[in-house]
Amino acid sequence: MTIHKTRMLIIGSGPAGLSAAIYAARAGMEPIVVQGLQPGGQLTITTDVENYPGFRDVIQGPWLMQEMQAQAEHVGTRMMWDTITSVDLKSGPPFVAKGDSGDEYHGDTLCIATGAQAKWLGVEGEQAFSGKGVSACATCDGFFYRGKKVVVIGGGNTAVEEALYLTNHSDDVTLIHRRDSLRAEKILQDRLHKSDKISVLWNKTVEEFCGEDGKGLTHLRLKDTETGEESRFDTEGAFVAIGHAPATELFAGQLPLDPSGYIEVAPGTPKTEIPGVFACGDVMDHTYRQAVTAAGTGCMAALDAERFLGTLEVARDEMAGADA
Numbered sequence: 001m002t003i004h005k006t007r008m009l010i011i012g013s014g015p016a017g018l019s020a021a022i023y024a025a026r027a028g029m030e031p032i033v034v035q036g037l038q039p040g041g042q043l044t045i046t047t048d049v050e051n052y053p054g055f056r057d058v059i060q061g062p063w064l065m066q067e068m069q070a071q072a073e074h075v076g077t078r079m080m081w082d083t084i085t086s087v088d089l090k091s092g093p094p095f096v097a098k099g100d101s102g103d104e105y106h107g108d109t110l111c112i113a114t115g116a117q118a119k120w121l122g123v124e125g126e127q128a129f130s131g132k133g134v135s136a137c138a139t140c141d142g143f144f145y146r147g148k149k150v151v152v153i154g155g156g157n158t159a160v161e162e163a164l165y166l167t168n169h170s171d172d173v174t175l176i177h178r179r180d181s182l183r184a185e186k187i188l189q190d191r192l193h194k195s196d197k198i199s200v201l202w203n204k205t206v207e208e209f210c211g212e213d214g215k216g217l218t219h220l221r222l223k224d225t226e227t228g229e230e231s232r233f234d235t236e237g238a239f240v241a242i243g244h245a246p247a248t249e250l251f252a253g254q255l256p257l258d259p260s261g262y263i264e265v266a267p268g269t270p271k272t273e274i275p276g277v278f279a280c281g282d283v284m285d286h287t288y289r290q291a292v293t294a295a296g297t298g299c300m301a302a303l304d305a306e307r308f309l310g311t312l313e314v315a316r317d318e319m320a321g322a323d324a
């Protein structure tokens with residue numbers, strides 16, 4: 001077992017973790033990034049990215065993340081092929097994290113950038129047509145379906161927000177919900193019902209996403225939850241909006257989580273309730289969930305960590321002085 005020590009330990013290698021690493025490395029904090037099971041994060045499972053600033057032409061998600069990692073390494077970040085299996089936040093700093101490899105990581109500061117994963121329906125065709133007509137992010141992919149007939153699947157706030165957002169690109173949006181009423185907040189429901197671009201299909205579940213190889217999604221196979229009757233619904237774009245699951249199991253009981261499992265931070269900052277422990281990106285943000293916002297909060301975490309280290313070092317110097 002090896003112990004790796006650093007002034008900033010970063011768990012997660014998506015846009016949040018790598019941006020934190022770039023800032024921390026350039027501040028001389030010699031950060032370590034533990035990459036986890038999805039090196040590069042969620043953007044590695046998408047293709048076209050058209051809204052990350054700095055690129056006039058469409059870029060590919062995996063390429064963007066390779067570049068971000070190369071930049072982080074170039075300025076002095078150590079990348080570790082490991083997944084954190086437990087953390088001890090109560091007795092730090094240093095904060096201790098154990099890896100699946102058996103190694104230990106000790107960080108004077110800790111940056112949690114473990115992200116979130118969209119929840120999927122788990123039905124046939126969903127993954128096969130992911131990125132080819134099936135998406136879990138209207139803000140990311142809605143633009144690619146402008147002028148087309150699209151559907152949103154779900155009944156909570158996320159689904160209604162996605163449907164409303166899609167009316168910027170399409171005049172024909174259908175919300176498909178398995179029940180006969182929505183869970184979304186009333187104000188969102190009011191906006192939905194006022195829109196003449198959105199219709200709702202009640203009591204229907206999606207049984208299968210259907211299409212042709214090379215052509216992408218062409219239609220859905222639906223089932224009525226009351227009668228059991230099956231039907232076909234033609235669409236080229238389907239947005240699954242049944243929520244996200246933040247990767248916070250490791251921190252439950254050690255940090256306050258909100259009712260949906262996201263890490264709670266002081267408003268407008270990446271600071272958790274434990275001094276020296278920061279959270280950035282999708283793991284603390286259920287509102288924006290974009291690469292650029294994840295990168296922004298990663299930057300904030302590194303800047304705040306640097307300030308924290310300054311105060312920690314002053315305190316250590318004072319203690320050493322008192323002991324002398």
Ligand SMILES: Cc1cc2nc3c(=O)[nH]c(=O)nc-3n(C[C@H](O)[C@H](O)[C@H](O)COP(=O)(O)OP(=O)(O)OC[C@H]3O[C@@H](n4cnc5c(N)ncnc54)[C@H](O)[C@@H]3O)c2cc1C
Binds near residue numbers: 039
């Ligand atoms: C299909 C798709 C398309 C998208 N398209 C766009 C787009 O066009 N534009 C846009 O701005 N956004 C897009 N997004 C959203 C964007 O990808 C996210 O907002 C962003 O990736 C969040 O970054 P993050 O760093 O917070 O987390 P993530 O990207 O989720 O990264 C989390 C990281 O944490 C690591 N991790 C988790 N648990 C552990 C552990 N125990 N130990 C070590 N590491 C761990 C993972 O391996 C991963 O590296 C898209 C998302 C999806 C799913």
